Amino acid sequence: MSADGLKFFAHELGHYYFFGRHEPGVTDIxxxxxxxxxxxxxxxxxSCVGTPSELRERLRAYEEAEVDQxxxxxxxxxxxxxxxxxxxxxxxxxxxxxxxxxxxxxxxxDFREGx
Numbered sequence: 001m002s003a004d005g006l007k008f009f010a011h012e013l014g015h016y017y018f019f020g021r022h023e024p025g026v027t028d029i030x031x032x033x034x035x036x037x038x039x040x041x042x043x044x045x046x047s048c049v050g051t052p053s054e055l056r057e058r059l060r061a062y063e064e065a066e067v068d069q070x071x072x073x074x075x076x077x078x079x080x081x082x083x084x085x086x087x088x089x090x091x092x093x094x095x096x097x098x099x100x101x102x103x104x105x106x107x108x109x110d111f112r113e114g115x
Contacts, residue, residue, distance in 0.1 A: 005079045006049055008033050030078075048072060052094035081104070 011033040016022065019038065024051070041074075048055050062070060063067070074084045 006047060007037060007073070009073050011038050014038050015084075052090065055091075056095055 008030070012029050014020070015029050015032065016028075020027070020032070022029075048058055050058075059070065074087055
């Protein structure tokens with residue numbers, strides 16, 4: 001996702017949960033973002049926008065913090081379909097096969113009922 005796409009994603013979340021008033025079929029969230037973008041600070045050291053090397057470093061930091069799930073929103077903003085596909089292909093080629101993204105730190109027996 002581009003930095004612009006991530007900022008739009010944050011803006012639309014803000015619209016629905018903090019500052020917006022939504023009327024289905026009427027509200028233009030993209031227009032609102034373009035006219036008055038609200039930056040909720042989603043870019044930075046916690047985001048997964050950057051080079052493959054930067055992304056591997058961030059994913060390692062998440063793994064070390066015992067984060068066991070991440071998800072990527074590539075379709076936010078004005079990202080073209082071709083760019084989304086290229087981003088997913090780059091992730092697959094440069095990151096996912098090199099990282100142990102499915103590593104589980106605890107055995108299933110470590111999870112007790114009620115935890």
